Amino acid sequence: MELDKIVDPILLFKQWLSEAEKKEIRDPNAMQLATVSKNGMPSVRTVLLKDIINCDFVFYTNYESRKSNEINETGKGAICFYWKSLNRQVRLVGDITKVSEDISDKYYKSRSRGSRIGAWASKQSRELESREALMEEVRLFESKYTDDIPRPSHWGGFALKPIEFEFWQDSDFRLHDRFILKPTKQNNQWIAKRHYP
Ligand SMILES: Cc1cc2nc3c(=O)[nH]c(=O)nc-3n(C[C@H](O)[C@H](O)[C@H](O)COP(=O)(O)O)c2cc1C
Incomplete structure (x- = not known):
């Protein structure tokens, strides 16, 4: 790939992800999601990328969790994928918003019972007295919802809209060391620039 050329980071990301899907032992769609509180304290955890809608990276979670509280406070986040089998890393930074109720409903319905x-x-993210207390909750909702299970309003998707990508590869095949993509102001096309590793 030629640097300083316009590239489509989504196409490139999908290509890297599909290569990771063939190589990773498990969860090639696992990503580290960093959020930050209004006081500037960061926190990070793993979530699964479930979709890319237009340019937005979609994941699902509990809307009352720590990450969700921080997203509600600041609306910002960062994502990092690391595929050991390929020795590649992709980083993204962007604004995070909730996906529509329809999108969350559709995904929720696709999940196992x-x-x-x-x-x-x-x-x-809240304190749990014992494992047994959780299993009791499970039994309770299993008996409450014997047939259709509605999506809880406290559970759904978020989408991170990237304002910057970084692609990194520890080799000189095709994609060289490290490059950063930012959209141009004029027409929102992406430009890649090589950076020192
Ligand atoms: C491989 C893996 C995948 C995970 N996927 C999700 C996910 O898609 N959504 C989610 O809410 N938590 C997921 N978790 C759990 C989170 O890492 C985290 O423990 C949880 O969301 C609570 O985070 P918080 O307290 O910072 O909000 C996953 C954990 C692992 C190890």
């Missing part, structure tokens, strides 16, 4: 019950049972 156990995962849908889990979304009801888990008060993610």
Whole structure:
């Protein structure tokens, strides 16, 4: 790939992800998501990339979790993928917003029954007295929802809209060391610039 040329980071990302899907032992879509509180304290955890809608990276979570509280406070986040099998890294920074109710509903419906019950049972990020207390919640919602399970309003998707990408590869095949892509002001096309590794 020629640097300083306009490239499509989404196409490139999808290409790297599909290569990772063939090589990684598990969860090639796992990404580190960093958020920051209004006081500037960062926190990071792994979530799964579930979709890319237009340019936006979509993941699902509990809307009352720590990450969600921080997203509500600042609306900003960063994502990092590291694929050990390829020795590649992709980083993104951007604004995070909730996806539409329709998108969350559609994804929620596609999940296994156990995962849908889990979304009801888990008060993610809050203190849990015992494992048994969680299993009791699971039993409760299993008996409450014997047939259709509605999506809890406290569970849904977020989308990070990237304002910057970084692609990094520890080799000189095709994509050299490290380059950063930012959109041009005029027409929102992406320009890649090589950076020191
Ligand atoms: C491989 C992996 C995938 C995960 N995927 C998700 C996910 O898609 N959504 C989610 O809410 N938590 C996911 N988790 C759990 C989070 O890392 C984290 O423990 C949880 O979301 C609570 O984070 P918070 O308290 O910072 O909000 C995953 C953990 C691992 C190790």
